[in-house]
Amino acid sequence: MSEQESGSGAASGAAGAAFEYAVIGAGIVGLATARELLAREPEAKIVVIEGEDRVAAHQTGHNSGVIHSGVYYTPGSLKARLCVEGARRMYAFCEEAGVPVERAGKLLVARNSRELPALRELERRGIANGVPGLRWLEGDAIREVEPNAVGVAALHSPNTGIVDYAEVCRALERELRGRGVRFLFGTRVSELARSGSATIVRAGGRELLRAGWVVACAGLWSDRLAAASGADPDPRIVPFRGAYLHLAGDPAPQIVRGMIYPVPDPDLPFLGVHITRHIDGSVSIGPTAFVAGARDAYRISRVRPRDLASLAAWPGLWRVGARYWRNAFTELKLLMSRRAMVRAAAEYAPAIAHLPLAPGSTAGVRAQAVGRDGTLVDDFVISDMPGATHVRNAPSPAATSAFALASELVDRMGR
């Protein structure tokens, strides 16, 4: 892919140019970080470097489009703090920038009494995290919120919302360009090296530019960039593919007013197969969660030898497999069968079993950090290096949290 340089005031190529800040990755975390830097230093020269030819090409453009409210996360964790604050700022940004957004509300449903303690724990966490408006519901009260939901109890989060994060990124790109930020698309950074008070950004082994500080928000490739720049190779990114089915029809049958989710397995960082009404009116079932043969496995058949070799050589993945083989087996069934996926959703919304599905499926790939010891790293992880900050684990809800995570990243710089 050829390098394309663009940005207001970009008279010459960026190669060799000096910037106060370089941000690697034009996903939502990178773009929010560029905006935060500009908010604190309006005169700073900032460049955003992206391997693809557009913003939101990977996780940010292939997700559920949910603005999470902060129910799930361990109180005191970065996820808990940054999700609640991030959701507030995401709504504010969308309303200001004219990006369609809606507080559609979400119901977390306990399918049987065995799930009640886990649902109570989520209620406790949500209250501790300051999630607004949470309500415990039973009986008819559940159907008043979501007429098609069936369960023994439910937790309603009215502040959970829907948005198209790729649209948020396009609005951010327009704003940043308008304020002088330069964009280098089609440019894959190979490594960072510190030299005096500058960080050298290299692409294909060649010096591309120098910046006072670099923030790497490289998602699915964050471990490779960090390790190539001298950081610890632990944790490694394991790509977990998430597939979605979609209801047929335009508009799709409105089986949900907002979202219905199951109670998730507390040992896993995934939220389970849920039914979501999207901001464009479509309705999806998913996502699944299964290790992928490539970091960009949007098609299930896509396999990249380098990605496979990296997985096979990582002891952490084998340890995850040994610990969670039962979950892997359940996920494999979902992966193999559309009917199994619909059945999973029908456990808490039986009416969905009678609705026609659109042909095909869509998918995203999660960048999930896995430790050498087999830990599925739950919280956001940020590594500080001389002259650079690396985001090492920013899975869900990092899209929701992006503006708050960006403030956290900038606060930590140079500390």
Ligand SMILES: Cc1cc2nc3c(=O)[nH]c(=O)nc-3n(C[C@H](O)[C@H](O)[C@H](O)COP(=O)(O)OP(=O)(O)OC[C@H]3O[C@@H](n4cnc5c(N)ncnc54)[C@H](O)[C@@H]3O)c2cc1C
């Ligand atoms: C299936 C799925 C469902 C999800 N649902 C939700 C949800 O509903 N709500 C929510 O809040 N979160 C959700 N998430 C998580 C959310 O999408 C991510 O946490 C978020 O998008 C991370 O943003 P990012 O900018 O860190 O990464 P990305 O969006 O992946 O962006 C990273 C960018 O860096 C670029 N890059 C990487 N390496 C280099 C390099 N060396 N040089 C130049 N560029 C590079 C990549 O090309 C990419 O564009 C979901 C994720 C998935 C996969």
